[in-house]
Amino acid sequence: MRIEEDIKLGFKDVLIRPKRSTLKSRSDVELQREFTFKHPGCTWSGVPIIAANMDTVGTFRMAEALASFDVVTAVHKHYTVEQWRAFVARVPESILRHVMVSTGTSEADFVKMKQILALSPLLTFICIDVANGYSEHFVNFLQKAREACPNNVICAGNVVTGEMVEELILSGADIVKVGIGPGSVCTTRVKTGVGYPQLSAVIECADAAHGLSGQIVSDGGCSVPGDVAKAFGGGADFVMLGGMLAGHDECEGTLVEENGEKFMLFYGMSSESAMNRHVGGVAQYRAAEGKTVRLPLRGPVEHSIRDILGGLRSACTYVGASRLKELTKRTTFIRVAEQENQVFTQL
Ligand code: 5GP
Numbered sequence: 001m002r003i004e005e006d007i008k009l010g011f012k013d014v015l016i017r018p019k020r021s022t023l024k025s026r027s028d029v030e031l032q033r034e035f036t037f038k039h040p041g042c043t044w045s046g047v048p049i050i051a052a053n054m055d056t057v058g059t060f061r062m063a064e065a066l067a068s069f070d071v072v073t074a075v076h077k078h079y080t081v082e083q084w085r086a087f088v089a090r091v092p093e094s095i096l097r098h099v100m101v102s103t104g105t106s107e108a109d110f111v112k113m114k115q116i117l118a119l120s121p122l123l124t125f126i127c128i129d130v131a132n133g134y135s136e137h138f139v140n141f142l143q144k145a146r147e148a149c150p151n152n153v154i155c156a157g158n159v160v161t162g163e164m165v166e167e168l169i170l171s172g173a174d175i176v177k178v179g180i181g182p183g184s185v186c187t188t189r190v191k192t193g194v195g196y197p198q199l200s201a202v203i204e205c206a207d208a209a210h211g212l213s214g215q216i217v218s219d220g221g222c223s224v225p226g227d228v229a230k231a232f233g234g235g236a237d238f239v240m241l242g243g244m245l246a247g248h249d250e251c252e253g254t255l256v257e258e259n260g261e262k263f264m265l266f267y268g269m270s271s272e273s274a275m276n277r278h279v280g281g282v283a284q285y286r287a288a289e290g291k292t293v294r295l296p297l298r299g300p301v302e303h304s305i306r307d308i309l310g311g312l313r314s315a316c317t318y319v320g321a322s323r324l325k326e327l328t329k330r331t332t333f334i335r336v337a338e339q340e341n342q343v344f345t346q347l
Pocket of ligand 1: 179183185186240244267268269270271
């Protein structure tokens with residue numbers, strides 16, 4: 001047993017220090033970024049925010065709504081190939097450029113992923129994720145996917161430490177998914193005691209990835225737009241959001257009514273709800289590592305995404321970053337013991 005003594009930080013432990021700025025307006029801030037991906041060598045530009053590949057967030061409808069903001073959706077892995085075929089036939093090119101095809105790591109998943117990718121050359125992004133990206137089985141799958149799909153951009157995870165980021169990039173990942181335990185409906189830290197404060201994971205993993213010309217996506221733990229700014233400030237190239245985009249009209253979640261009020265169910269992908277829905281229950285040998293919550297309906301996602309992008313533009317103006325790309329080098333975090341003033345949160 002060993003103990004690491006240096007303090008690891010989450011979003012709630014810091015604020016971004018304001019800096020002198022010459023920017024006149026938030027509208028001067030450019031949120032689009034252009035990336036060249038390590039393995040396929042192709043480029044992509046857009047707003048580097050990704051709706052999570054959870055079955056009530058990463059929906060086809062979400063992809064259509066978010067693409068108009070130049071934002072990406074990692075479409076969940078539970079649509080059939082036929083549903084994908086209809087989607088690809090129906091939507092314009094601009095939407096397919098903003099879509100990731102998610103896959104698990106079984107042989108059947110591999111076959112299905114290839115069938116979906118074959119539907120359109122515009123489907124360039126693949127998202128391969130498992131709860132524990134440290135497993136050898138996962139790395140083998142990643143290598144196989146890289147060989148089979150040399151022209152695709154592969155996003156793979158989840159991990160939280162630099163050495164595993166390097167291993168995934170060398171095994172074929174272009175973007176490494178970073179986050180174990182921070183998610184809004186995740187109970188991994190409670191059930192297993194395993195995890196890593198998200199901001200430190202981002203800072204350490206970004207450094208490892210950038211050294212190999214790879215990118216990272218900060219996945220999980222953002223609860224307000226300021227957290228998204230902190231993730232980018234810490235060095236994330238992309239930020240993935242689940243809970244912040246849940247409960248909207250585009251989510252295709254189950255609606256429940258209580259005392260005349262309507263709610264939408266939102267649950268972790270390793271929760272009992274998800275396992276009941278997709279694999280016929282929780283296997284004997286495992287515990288659910290996600291929970292189910294009821295969210296008040298939040299209407300169209302466009303209001304929430306505008307709020308997030310507006311917050312991000314504002315963060316950039318506070319530190320004098322005219323482009324999102326500059327936010328990291330203009331960020332100084334200060335460690336704090338307080339965040340929001342809670343006096344009126346009852347109202
Ligand atoms: P959020 O933005 O809601 O804080 O986090 C979203 C992320 O939580 C997802 O992208 C995924 O990585 C993670 N996640 C989703 N469902 C589960 C789950 O059931 N268990 C765990 N451990 N993580 C989950």
